[in-house]
Amino acid sequence: MKMDLEVSEPIDFSSGDHQHLVRKAADSNTQIKSGQTYTTSPSEPQKTHRNTHSKTRERADTYVVQISDETTPNDSSNLANPFSDASVRRAFIIKVFLILSAQLVVTGAIVSMFIFWKSLKAWVLVNAWFTYAILPAFFVVLIVLACCGKLRRKVPANYILLGFFTVLQGLLLGAVSVFYNAEEVLWATAATALVTLSLTLFALQTKWDFTMLNGMLFVLLFVLIIYGILLLFIRSYWLHLLYAGLGTIVFSLYLVMDVQLMVGGRHHHSDLDPEEYVFAALNIYLDIINLFLFILQLIGLAR
Template sequence: MKIDLEVSEPIDFGSGDHQHLVRKAIDDKNQEKSHRSYGTSPSSGPQKTRGNPRSKSGEPSDNYVVQISDETTPERSTSLSSPFADTSIRRAFIVKVFLLLSVQLLITGAIISVFLFCKALRVWVVKNPWFTYAILPAFFVVFIVLACCGKLRRQVPANYILLGLFTVLQGLLLGTVSVFYNAEEVLWATAATALVTLSLTLFALQTKWDFTLLNGMLFVLLFVLIIYGILLIFIRSYWLHLLYAGLGTIVFSLYLVMDVQLMVGGRHHHSDLDPEEYVFAALNIYMDIINLFLFILQLIGLGR
């Protein structure tokens, strides 16, 4: 027996909404047959048919016709609506981040070189500490604007101007720090930072471990590191300073791996960056490298 059933609305087969429609169609068919049997004469006997009894040319065939809307599941629709579903968009995002990061590191290295190899400037910075204290407020203001004002860091050319200003201020601060170290120590720290950064970046791109899950734990470690650093202002201990430098190197090494995986995205659990957040991604990786450089420089200075 075949029954015509046409459904004009989408049906959720998982919830059993289709069953009452099928029962209704069967009941209508049975009522129609009962009306037919009442309408025929009782004297009419059984009729013999030849061939296939199911194929009756006089009777219309009863078919089930169910129209099901092709709807995607929530997970699938979410993945398809992601801006990074297209690999070309993700590739362009990564290229922008690495280009900005390269320019930032070149500008920072050039500024540090001026402070490092210009003896007159080194002497002037040591004799005038107000220069460092004057840079710090401007540095933190630009940093807070870039970190908190999401709309502003997506607007061109305001995002590039702010990022360039931040890079120059960061370079000046690093220059004032480098005058208290020998040129050899700064160069060794720069080489070590470059080697560690390259190794960790390759590791983050190749490993199957998802470091983005460590975001909360790394934030706690960073908070502990800040409190530890404040205490060391009042405590003069070689081993405590050495432990602080080692802990800072480990924390920002993990942050570098995590931020690279956030930028690359893909199979990682947390990869919710927007394609327009290339400035924010470059800023995060840049700060990881700078902090890694500072802690490695401190380790080399304590070791010598």
């Protein structure tokens, strides 16, 4: 069988169009062979008929195929990705940073009350049940925000839950901060702000892809949790100092990874949905809060 290929209109080989052409060519050739009549007479009219039939078969066996390197399998996924539009990505980032800023302002205001209001500080030190009463509600709201995807995309339920979670987090931070001096808390706040700003700028301009470290960071976080549980029964200055340093490193890496997940672009894992702005803000907020706690512990141990 003879096939003449001419370049006329584009065909995407990744979608299997070329297989359809090959089958079509084979079927057409079979039909022509089965319908062809052979004669042995040397007459001139029959020779003309054979030439006409041969030209018709040549035209029937001629198919148009264009090989283009501009069409790749990733093009369809890029078109399906809503973040392929720069304006959608920009609006998403602005919304996340606005929500995050509001969370940090509310948290800072609550912690300031516990630091500078001496009566409240003394009351929390005497009534330890206050901290233990907040913990269950804190984890319930956190689990709801983390696991209920439809709920955290629904307005205004997502904002209400996030606001409630932020208030609970501020109360917990306030209950922790009463065990430190106001000066130590302020130094930890300034250090956390400086580290957060530096790591955010680093995550935005670096060519390194930290989103691929998700599995390794999860293992380090699990080790950190086990390490912290053991320290409840071990009183060692150096082990606590090592724990605070390790926690600072782990959540610094988490902060860089979550910023790159939010920004997306060239990073390997950037599969956030445009409606997941609450989830993105929650991740970065928790990274900053945990970073603050470990830096505060480092400062307290250093003094």
